[in-house]
Amino acid sequence: MTKSPPPGGPAVADATRLAHLGRDPARQHGFVNTPVYRGSTVLFATLAALDAYDQPYTYGRRGTPTTHALEACFTALEGGAATVLTPSGLSAVTTTLLAYAEAGAHILVPDSVYQPARRFCDTVLRRLGTTVEYYDPLIGAGIAAHITPRTTLIWLESPGSLTFEVQDTPAIAGAARAAGVATALDNTWATGLYHRPLALGVNIAVQAATKYPVGHADALLGAITADAQAAPRIAATHGELGLCAAPDDCMLTLRGLRTLAVRLERHQASALRVAGWLAGQRGILAVRHPALPGDPGHALWRRDFTGATGLFAVDIARPRPGRLAAMLDGLRLFGMGYSWGGYESLIVPSDPATCRSATRWPGDRIVLRLHIGLEDADDLIADLAAGLARLGGAQ
Ligand SMILES: *Cc1c(COP(=O)(O)O)cnc(C)c1O
Secondary structure, three states: OOOOOOOOOOOOOHHHHHHHOOOOHHHHOOOOOOOOOOOOEOOOOOHHHHHHOOOOOOEHHHOOHHHHHHHHHHHHHHOOOEEEEEOOHHHHHHHHHHHOOOOOOEEEEEOOOOHHHHHHHHHHHHHOOOEEEEEOOOOHHHHHHHOOOOEEEEEEEOOOOOOOOOOOHHHHHHHHHHOOOEEEEEOOOOHHHHEOHHHHOOOEEEEEOOOOOOOOOOOOOEEEEEOOOOHHHHHHHHHHHOOOOOHHHHHHHHHHHHOHHHHHHHHHHHHHHHHHHHHOOOOEEEEEOOOOOOOOOHHHHHHHEOOOOOEEEEEEEOOOOOHHHHHHHOOOOOEOOOOOOOOOOEEEEEOHHHHOOOOOOOOOEEEEEEEOOOOOHHHHHHHHHHHHHHHHOOO
16 A cells, blocks of 8 residues: 655655655545545534544534645645645735735735736735835845835745746845745745745745646635744634635645646746747747746746746737737637646736836837647647747738
């Protein structure tokens, strides 16, 4: 019977851990996978047990063997003290922000942040009386000058959504620690497999597990992994908000994690090939991919990450009407749609100018964000080559 590697044994590689974490066949009649526990009510055998309230499971919302198995995977991968699960990636972001929001508080957020997170800051946090200040994601240790006595949290997202700025996470985390301020990093792009924010001094790693951990575009899920210092605050806010992740979605995420290492290897290799090819094409003003040697974030990426995934962007000149539609509508393999991290390739155009306030976006260009899926890279390149010809057509 397959056993989980016992704690305290020799260290094993991440791919090995992903195959074994969060399951205990001996407790499941030998079945390899942790079953899906559906449940609200959990019975207490005696009044004494009810009063003590210390049995492992007390109520479905507060966790089941299925959710605990998945939490254990994220906690181990990110090297944290504890993980809580939420129904979407965005709710993982907002729960973390809420844990540090109060009237009069000040929260620092990078200008490159995931746009729906920015919207939450500008609406709900503002209503609560929390001031959100957007900062240049490339600020590094300069963040210290923006910390005030009211600062409760510094948010990071590295690389940034859409535009892929790599942050100097150890410098920002160091400045925050020196000032007694907590830090949280949206680690969706790299996952805990390729980037360990907690090891770089960050208190909390947030992930849209919807993307690579689920990996098949068939569920939404968020995970918040915190160090020992931040974990009680995250657990309390999560519990008070009544959040819980659906059992089937946890099972799909557990299943996805088993193949995460092999999938990411392929996403990484194919994305690098496509990005390298795009860099030489007419009409491509820049390729934003931190693992490309010419990328402005490359040195920090090499220092802080152990891999790259399948998402990057290219800059193109603000297209004439009709040209962009001709390019995108005619693609055979790339789908147009939000989210990413599944086996399929996706492309969406976006104008970062609409969601910047601390930095300036050059007005002459927009980005195409690409997710490179598990298709053959040559097929993807052929699809893009035909698309770029349509984009530049009749010039
Ligand atoms: C997609 C995404 C989220 C939100 O995840 P959902 O599951 O779609 O709510 C948060 N942060 C980043 C960086 C993302 O790409």
